[in-house]
Amino acid sequence: MEFQRARISALIITFNEVGYIEKCLKSVEFADEIIVVDSYSTDGTYEYLVAHPKVKVIQHPFKNYTAQKAFTLNQASNDWVVFVDADEVITAALREEIIATTNSSATHAAYWFRRKFMFKRELLRFSGWQTDKNYRLFRKSKVRFSEKRIVHETLEVNGTSGILKSKLTHYCYRDFANYKHKMVLYGRLKAKEAFQKGKPFSVALLLLKPTFTFLYNYIVRLGILDGFKGMTICYLGALGDWERYLELRRLEHEQKVPSLKPVRQTGN
Template structure:
């Protein structure tokens, strides 16, 4: 008698991803359920998901990435979870590797995926992205998102991890303005994370950290070999660090003002 097939819950969080979410959904159509948590999109994403026959969509307000993904994880029916961003696409080869992996007698409870970063529709080979990897496939019963981070959320895994060979395709860069908006948002969330962890603002970080990020990604991580694409990505990633420390300074000033206002 053959072993029963393992079932998979595909989870995705979204906000204004029309034009990209369609590819993502299509690529995970092999999953036994697809659950999307939407943070009140205004571009037609929610309406598209509502009428999709294979999707269960839930609207939930966005506080930060960790809380949103933790909420989505609770909605999964099955133990094996494939958790993607809305701009990620599973190739046919990766799909076959995922299915073979979950139906094997594996002792791993979570798997890292390397990602291929797409600059619009062209691959970016360097600029710090060549070693980018994330947990994307794991057992719900053996993992949870750490409450210590609110951006670039961290999965805490209770057990052995593996790495899949095939890469996940990441359509992160849609346009200059879209990526800039995303990097500024990440920077502000990192500032909140720093503030809650009582990390203090200093001018050295404001000046040095963005410069180091650009130099590290463009020179040391070979962004220069990506041509104009490399300059753009490395600049915007450095801009995220600049925004992080500018926002941290603002948060500290607001906190000081609030303190003086409540003093007797």
């Protein structure tokens, strides 16, 4: 009886990823299909994807990370899915481990990947990221994205989870402005998540949480050993917390004093 190789779908979401998506796509070419959902990039990302012979690209408006990834997952034709971010790269060792895992009698429904973080082209060894891991390989039929989170999304898994040995490379830091924008966006989405759960704004948390986050990651999680890179990452992580509580205060204020301005519609 001829051996049937497991088919794999590689899934990616994008927004303005020129300069990073190229390496990501190259690293997932082993997959049987590559599906990219783009949230209307303006930097040429969409045009690059449309011209790519191995990519199926779909444009879909971005609501939050969980909603976007859930939509993308629904597009996969195969049960085995590897889901990576546009600034992540699957190494040769990890690729071989993925192929071996999906072609074996895998007992787990989903697998965590550990990640190594790159500050531009330099490795970030500490700063709170040294134990980071995310679900990246799983069976579509056994998972769903949890609706309890809209940022730092996670899976609800019907079955057990494993962890692969090889690490995923994450080019997390391009430049100061890009990473700051990312942390501000994360902070605002976390505020929306907290607001939906009925968590109140607190002046004490506004003042104390960013300070704690910085000191914890810089001192306890050894960001100081990453030098200038560590100080930058830890500061911007704290800025995300600061933005989170500012946004939560704004959302509470809007609820108490509804805007009388007419809603402006865009698009069709």
